Amino acid sequence: MAYGSPGDTAPLDASSDTAMALAAGIMSAEFSKEPQEYFRRMRAEAPVVKIGTMVVLARWDVINQAFRNPAVFSSNKDAVDLGNVRPLIPLQIDPPQHKNYRKLLDPLFAPRVMAELEADVAKLANELIDTFIANGSCDFNTDFAVPLPCTVFMRLLGLPSQDLALFLRFKDGIIRPGGHDASLDLDAQTRIRTEIAQEMYAYFEKILDQREIERRDDLLSKLLDAEINEDGDRVRLTRDQILDICFLLLIAGLDTVTDSLDCFYAYLAQHPEHREQIVADPAIIPSAIEELLRWESPVPGVARIAVADTELAGCPIHTGDKISVLVGAANTDETLFPDGYTVDLLRNPNPHVAFGGGVHRCLGSHLARLELRVAMREWHRRIPSYSLAPDTDLEYTPALRQIEYLPLVWS
Template identity: 35%
Template sequence: MTSTKKAPKLADLLAWLERLRGRGQVVHDDKQRCWHVLGHPETSAVLSDPGAFSSDLSELVPRQEDFALFEQGNFVRMDPPRHRKLRGLVNQAFTPRVVALLEPRIARVTNELLDGAGGETRVDIIERLAYPLPVIVIAELLGIPASDRPIFHRWADDLFNQQNIDPEQSLLATATESMDTAVPTIREMNTYLLQRIRARRADLADDLMSKLILAEVDGEHLADEEIIGFVGLLLLAGHITTTATLGNAILCFEENPEAAAAVRDDPGLLPDTIEEVLRYRTPFPRLARLTTRGVGIGEVDVPAGAVVMPWLAAANRDERVFTEPDRFDVHRTRNPHLAFGHGIHFCIGAPLARLEARVALGIMFQRYADISVAADEPVDEVNPWLMTSVNRLPLDLRPN
């Protein structure tokens, strides 16, 4: 029988988080069997202490062979000292200078993609720009054919667009179900990426994958199997963050036309505006950690072996840190949001996502005198318990 259950919206998630916050900034959930961390300082404390809050959850959800291969180089799920060494190797290749030099290419790709719409004034901005732009940029950076982006799109849909997230269900049961569903996609990714890495090792070039192959710390290089995890992470999570941020920015402008007018009048506001978008519509709403010992979070004692869920989306609306947290404010002077995480696992792709969003939005404001969400077509939102993003966002555009 087809389910008639209404798809959840971001407002539903935020209301649920605020009901939880009514019980405290750190709350135990009997149904999900975890500890929800909602406050900004409490979340920051969890993310700052990898010794007490481990990122390696394999003890709880044993990895199948395909996941084990992918996660050899996925330092998002690693603790020190292995995390430090692997991230150090990656940092040699993915430097701030590498990112900064991409700005002219990002601008060219943005204009080419928008030119491809021809004279159309009704455009799905996700399909036209927000998805292909970051994929093209990161694929070229890695040395992977950008023409394969339909494959990457399918992988991202399989891994980031599941609709079975249920706040009433045990998190471990949800995680196990999600992993079982994702196995074919992870297996396909492993095979594809390993072939690309081995081909590049035999024919080095001036790209990020070659730099990862050559990177060295204390005489140690990355094995091909370790490179899989980082390349896959950067290819998928990296482009998804930019896709989400561009779509989220346009929705924020639609809901707050005075903000759009302010940015149009003063493009210098764009960097701060992007930070406010990240705070207000946080792409990845939550993380997960496992306590290695009994530890205090704020005023609450949490036992060893407990699953802890730091909610970035809730921390970014903590009224103790953000004045009027439910208001979208492009003039916000203090914005220490946690959208890209905090501590040793701060998102390595954050500078690239910020750059792509700034360049793309700037060009859109230059090209179009009016940008509005189409009133007669639906906006397709991702399940917000998994990700704050949209799969489809039809716009009406009026050229300058």
């Protein structure tokens, strides 16, 4: 059923079919390729759609209500199954306990701390560019967008660089268990996720055992020494808590930056006027990043589960209903961005919610922004003019918007 009529009191029967079809399509490759048009149509047809126990939110005001009310719209372990045996920390922890974890983690990902990585990220970006610049072409995804954030992340945690391939297998196995096999059923996906999750736990256990014996200047050592407030007492994190943080960081911190880089470069390769604007004035890169995050919304939606009965825009929501919160729809909502369908690299202010909203807003946004800024600066300094290889038809993965083959050419 579709909801969100003027006055938000009754179901929108007239447009139900179209609205339901649109809502049902949000996990498709077609949606992922051009979500902005979907969002426009979904807001027009019905900003709240209920299909069985799934509710899809596509308008800024209802999305904001969900973000502001974690006591009803929870991101607990039942919201999404990633093969983990305990709740991921801090995403699957509800307030008030959630705050204790953020107090511990926020300083470790603070802008000042992340800024210390800048020289290293720039060096890495340039080393990657060195490997293909003379060819006049690359597969941007494989050659740049995947290795950059993954290597940065492994160095941050203090993991051996020779484990990169293993790490990528973990990440991809959890996020896209079917790989290119769209027909893989849910049970099979769960089986793959569960197996990989077990491997991941074992991997981090082994490294943490080593760090117990000998601390290093890395995030894992910091987590081993970190203290958290529990019932008024300061206590060390347990081994399980550290594992549950590492699991989430691996899922949340790698793919998202790869997706963003892919989406940004695919856009810029096809919009030379915007690419030239960045090349002419690299000082606009920070605001260009915010605008591309808004427009592309590489993470188009996040998951919630209702833990109490409620209603949104006239739509009854029952305990146990799964909610898809389409942040990308908020990012193009005319009430928040009156000219939201114009890409303006100088947009200011830019109150996008590409990093989410409410208490679970992204922990790694400062790291992500640093990586994106340095990548954009170094790349455009060395490869200012590039385009898609001729006859390329881009395919975006469903859910997190990655372009697994993104051939770019330059002269």
